[in-house]
Amino acid sequence: FMVIESWLNEKATNENRGTVFGLYMMVTYASIMGGQMIVAGGDVKSASLFMITGILFCLSLLPTAVSTQSHPKPLQDVKLDVKGLYANSPVSAVACLLIGIANGAWGTLGAVYGARIGISTAEIALMMSLVVIAGAAMQLPAGRLSDTTDRRFVLAGAAFGAALFAVLVFLVEPRSGVFVILLTAAYGAFAYTLYSIAVAHANDHARAEDFVKVSG
Template sequence: MRRNLLPVLALLLGTLFLFLGNGLHGLLLPVRGSAEGYSNEILGLLGTSWATGFVLGCFFAPKLVMRVGHVRAFSSFISLIAIIALLTGIQVDQYWWVVLRAVTGFCTAGTSMIIESWLNERATNESRGMIFSFYISITLIGVVGGQMLVPLGDPSTTILFMFCGIFYCLAMLPTTLSTAATPQPLKSVSLDLRSLYRNSPISFVGILLIGIANGAYGTLGAVFGARAGLSPTTIAVMMSLTIFVGAMMQFPAGKLSDTTDRRYVLAALSGIAALAAVILALVQPHDAYVLIGFVALYGAAANALYPIAVAHANDFARADDFVKVSGGLLLLFGIGTIIGPTLGGPVMTQLGPYALFAVTATSHGLLTTYAIYRSRLRPAVPAGERDYVPKIPVGAAPTSTPESLNLDPRAAPLTDVAETEPASQEN
């Protein structure tokens, strides 16, 4: 284990700092924006803008990396993210924030793809499952850790924005100083919606609905907390707890989906998420403990849906199509996270902050209904032929790119693995 992790330790450390910055900045902006009196529509656009930039980055960042090289591109992307984090603290302007979040999303996709390609280059067929697990765990720890830093500072000052810049600069150092060999060029990303739907209609529709619900809550959850009168500490706990309980739910939900028709599991979990959201929307509990309890129930069910939907799609895909199918679904999820905040903001303005959960309840209710309907039209893959791997899309948008799928144990075996050697020079 130690021998397998040492070559990628610097990359994983850089990943930790990157997502510490992402978690802190992603929660800090809506908290500060709410305090500044920004509208729900504008605060929703912060998530829409970030997700749009991220999806576009998955398509176009590989071309930039091909032109200037991995190290230069990585340094440029991180530098831009750090500069923007500082600018959002200095230039407190709602319209600039929306524009700058799109650039941050684009650059985050680029940095993530470069890190993931480096990790894939250093992985072997024996170690990539472990490296994949460490990578997913570190992204989770980074986002949650960054969110929990919000209560330690005053969101109305620039200090937390400065910490964001520091984390991003620290993320640059381990990777740019690493001796890992320069990886192969990033692979082009494609999105074939027609073939994705033909492969698994429930996964196609389900991933889009999950993206809408996650995007709405991930972006506007902090806005809901501020509008409902919660303290920054309570908001940070609420947002982080949904991610944490979702992570804990991965393994029992995945194990159940390996022995039961995954569509039934999707229907049950989305039904629980819808029920918790309906209770929150109708009862509107003012007691913080009751509120957080229902939000935790919601997060446990909602954040366990994505990997089950992806696993169901791959049950019907050929082994050599795993990366294509999973990558397409990841981008489809990103499209959903663009839609979610765009819908959620106006609904909250018209019906109040608790109406956010009406948006998520609608998405999860539709998923429950469609999953039950599809279970009657197509037989499930036999239990012994299914393979589930946990994957948590934390926050308002995907935190990994299609490049990370080459690390997934379900992907086709690696055929060309680089030996440990000093980094090659880039022109």
């Protein structure tokens, strides 16, 4: 991810970086969903899924191998510089930290939450899937919007939307599977757009030679 994002930043400009990262995250989330669907449709006790994964990894090299675009600049050795990342963009540094905590917690405990409130296994799977799908669907609109206005406003709006639906889930304590799925999907639509906007904002202020450091 670090190499891909630094390459994208090298090609993107401040005028289209939000859109570029929105498309990038949309493809990423769609691929994650595709991988989950493959697992659901295969035999996890056989080696077939590992073979399919290996084939897909090989196929992923083809677009880069046949591309006529210029190659990225050679990567430089970089070290983690938390102070420098914060100095580059305090908003993005804090946002990425909080986004990682929030989305990581949901990805780890979302299914546990569904089981605790008593919805079915099928509804839990649908809930977890729709959160990602909703987030993927919102990537491009949010990215384009951030290209036309201050990204911090878009970031704040998306954070407010995610917080609002998270609080609603907590206060309403829904037990209906459909209601839970709708609320959590709305949460995902906002929460899963935050990272791409925060990273785009950070790279708006970074020097070209610091793209790898910022992406890392």
